[in-house]
Amino acid sequence: MASGQQGPNAPGAAADPAVAVTAGSSGRESAAAKALDPCLRQLAEISAGKGRWGAGDLGSLREVAAAAAGRGAPLTALITEYLDSACRVWADLPDACREESVEGLAAVASAHLRAVADATVALTEGYETAFRAAIRGEEATRREFVDDLLEGRTNLGRLAERAERFGLRLLGPHTVAVARAANLFGAGDPATRYVEEALITRFSVRDVLTTTKDGLLVCVSSGEGTDVCEAFATAVGNAVGDQYQVAISRPRRGPGGIVRSHQEARSTLDLAVQLSLPARVVHASDVLVFQVLGRDRAAITDLVATVLGGLEQARGGPQPLLDTLTAYFASGCLNTATARRLGMSVRTIAYRLSRIRQLTGHDPTDPDQRYILQTAALGARLLDWPSHPLQSAD
Incomplete structure (x- = not known):
């Protein structure tokens, strides 16, 4: 220490604890340190006066932490900076605080520790609140981008950027x-x-x-x-x-x-x-054919009604014969494979195919007529017929 200058613990040193903190904190250049300096002066005053933080003071600490979060500073770095500074505040407290009775010194220490704890909580709360707000903002921005991307609601050039x-x-x-x-x-x-x-x-x-x-x-x-x-x-x-x-x-x-x-x-x-x-x-x-059929519902409804409507005359309704027709086409139009798929005899399959020809006027075993039946059967699946009656387009 230069000659003629008084340190914070020297006889005749200023009793104002804020002076000691300012002297002890000089030379620290970090943004967090500069932002914390006013809070540290207040901490020195609280410790020396055996007081507590006011609501406004804690709010200021939260703002400091929020600013640190905005700069991208880690919370651990902020808390470490504050605790290190709090240790210096304690070391730089005026001698008057140390010359008190044991009970008085204990009260000063208790006030200091309580203030440090409250400030740490306030800093953490401020940081986490700001961080959550930033995350929500980022999520909202991403959600807006995704919606625009999937729905094409904005200029494509801007979207690419x-x-x-x-x-x-x-x-x-x-x-x-x-x-x-x-x-x-x-x-x-x-x-x-x-x-x-x-x-x-x-x-x-x-x-x-x-x-x-x-x-x-x-x-x-x-x-x-x-x-x-x-x-x-x-x-x-x-x-x-x-x-x-x-x-x-x-x-x-x-x-x-x-x-x-x-x-x-x-x-x-x-x-x-x-x-x-x-x-x-x-x-x-794999389902393009269904999408093509579905584009003209009126036409496919008319096709199903015209080609397969006769199946409604079958005993037990059209569903068993329609299932047989669907399995027949899925099995490569082979009676044996169709019987195996449905768990029936080949004779039963042959009978049902014959019955389909009688009721519809189209022979599923005839290559020239097979395509019409197969398209109609696909349309029936698309319309969920016969579970749902066909709605006339008229």
Whole structure:
């Protein structure tokens, strides 16, 4: 110490504890240290006066912590800086505090420790509140981007710029997979986190985007292959068990292609449910014929009524003969394979096919007439006929 200067513990030193803290804290250049300096002066006064923080003082500490969170400073660094400074405050308390009785000194120490504890809690609360707010803001921004991406609600150029922030490249083809489970998927729930972590572990974050929408789990992957989508389906199965179904779109290019692929995947998933398809993973390319038929409901209704309407005259209704017709086409139009599939005799299958020819006027064994019957049978599945009566387009 330079000659003629008085230290905080020297005879005649200023009794104001804030002077001691200012002297003890000089030379510290960190943003956290500078922001904490006023709080440390207040801590010195509280300790010397055996008082407590006021509500406004604690609010100021929370603001300091919130500012630190905004700068990206770790909470541990902030608390460490404060506790180190609190130790210096104690060491720099005026001699008057140390010359008190044992009881008085104990009261000073108690006030100091209590103030340090309260300040630590306030700093932690302020930091965590600001951090949670930042996370919610980031989640809201990501949700807005995802909605715009999947629904095509914004300028494509602007969308591509925003995609870079989330590590997604919109150039080239993309494939979309959509999963439905017994329980709705939600952002941040265990099943969603499991699938996200499984994909991130295996693939680059620039090649895959996983999100939730309307209770479904959506995966957007770059490239024309389905490796990511297949891994997505496997992860979904591991996360939720047996009660799930995944639909995978065909790959399309650009941000607009993602919108179309998302729509196709969702419509494929709805179609799989409507047709009671048993497969866990359904590719859009495998159900294109149903999508084509479904685009003109009036026409397919008329086709089913015209071609298969006669089956309603059958004893027991049209369903047994329609099931036989569906199994016959699925078995390659082979009576033996159809009988095996349905657990019936070959004679029974032959009789039913003959009965279908009599009631509809179309012979399923005739290659020229087979296509009409098969298309009508597909339309019946799409319309859920005969469980639901056909609605006339007139």
